[in-house]
Amino acid sequence: xxxxxxxxxxxxxxxxxxxxxxxxxxxxxxxxxxxxxxxxxxxxxxxxxxxxxxxxxxxxxxxxxxxxxxxxxxxxxxxxxxxxxxxxxxxxxxxxxxxxxxxxxxxxxxxxxxxxxxxxxxxxxxxxxxxxxxxxxxxxxxx
Amino acid sequence: xxxxxxxxxxxxxxxxxxxxxxxxxxxxxxxxxxxxxxxxxxxxxxxxxxxxxxxxxxxxxxxxxxxxxxxxxxxxxxxxxxxxxxxxxxxxxxxxxxxxxxxxxxxxxxxxxxxxxxxxxxxxxxxxxxxxxxxxxxxxxxxxxxxxxxxxxxxxxx
Numbered sequence: 001x002x003x004x005x006x007x008x009x010x011x012x013x014x015x016x017x018x019x020x021x022x023x024x025x026x027x028x029x030x031x032x033x034x035x036x037x038x039x040x041x042x043x044x045x046x047x048x049x050x051x052x053x054x055x056x057x058x059x060x061x062x063x064x065x066x067x068x069x070x071x072x073x074x075x076x077x078x079x080x081x082x083x084x085x086x087x088x089x090x091x092x093x094x095x096x097x098x099x100x101x102x103x104x105x106x107x108x109x110x111x112x113x114x115x116x117x118x119x120x121x122x123x124x125x126x127x128x129x130x131x132x133x134x135x136x137x138x139x140x141x142x143x
Numbered sequence: 144x145x146x147x148x149x150x151x152x153x154x155x156x157x158x159x160x161x162x163x164x165x166x167x168x169x170x171x172x173x174x175x176x177x178x179x180x181x182x183x184x185x186x187x188x189x190x191x192x193x194x195x196x197x198x199x200x201x202x203x204x205x206x207x208x209x210x211x212x213x214x215x216x217x218x219x220x221x222x223x224x225x226x227x228x229x230x231x232x233x234x235x236x237x238x239x240x241x242x243x244x245x246x247x248x249x250x251x252x253x254x255x256x257x258x259x260x261x262x263x264x265x266x267x268x269x270x271x272x273x274x275x276x277x278x279x280x281x282x283x284x285x286x287x288x289x290x291x292x293x294x295x296x297x298x299x300x301x
Contacts, residue, residue, distance in 0.1 A: 034252075034253045034256060037246075037249045038253060040246070041249070041250060048238075048242055048283070052235055052239060053287065056290060057235075059290060062219075062220050062223055066212050087202065087206075090195065090199035091199070093195045093196075094196065097192060097196060126209070128213070133213050
């Protein structure tokens with residue numbers, strides 16, 4: 001990790017006065033993308049393998065299938081970790097893309113606001129889904 | 144308006160100045176229409192970005208459809224039924240490709256960032272990445288094509 005260094009502000013003897021302390025947000029988000037990315041490879045590749053490749057794929061996914069998987073804490077935690085990490089990883093990536101391509105500050109602010117609302121909704125909705133799902137509801141579906 | 148006044152009053156957001164732009168243009172090799180040199184490094188960057196944006200859009204929809212599980216089992220099953228259509232299976236194959244590409248490329252980027260030999264070994268890693276990508280993609284697409292054929296035989300191409 002010797003290559004990694006925190007960004008430093010201008011030198012104290014320099015000509016540019018420091019107006020505010022340098023922020024490390026970009027540094028930590030850079031680290032987060034890599035750490036979450038590594039974790040997501042394990043989580044998502046396995047998830048895709050189970051859902052799409054093995055044993056007939058999506059055709060076997062239905063409410064009863066979800067009942068079986070979410071009956072215990074392992075897959076509930078796995079899926080919530082996927083939700084949390086993937087949403088933040090993706091939203092941060094979108095933030096970077098928006099910063100690159102949206103020139104007007106007002107439109108950029110609007111886009112980033114919508115993005116943070118969408119990301120927040122995804123995490124809240126997904127958390128509610130996993131927490132309120134009850135295996136007791138796993139009677140055969142009526143429809 | 145293409146009068147001289149408008150051209151001089153460049154928007155404050157644009158940081159390009161006449162001298163910078165002309166300097167870059169003069170530095171450009173002849174016969175090239177774009178500033179960009181292209182190459183496989185730029186291609187991997189573009190694909191990483193495109194796959195990432197596409198995956199985020201997919202994730203948004205996926206969180207929504209999975210949340211139906213706590214609304215009503217019948218509704219959830221109904222929506223999943225829609226996903227059995229062959230056209231959706233083709234989109235799933237694209238999804239698997241996007242996930243594989245974005246993940247493998249991201250892994251290479253992380254190795255370049257954190258491994259002392261990463262930058263030196265980048266070209267080799269790109270070749271390994273391509274091979275692994277093709278192998279894993281085929282490994283996924285072959286069963287998925289079998290599923291697609293199975294679905295078409297059972298329910299037709301709608």
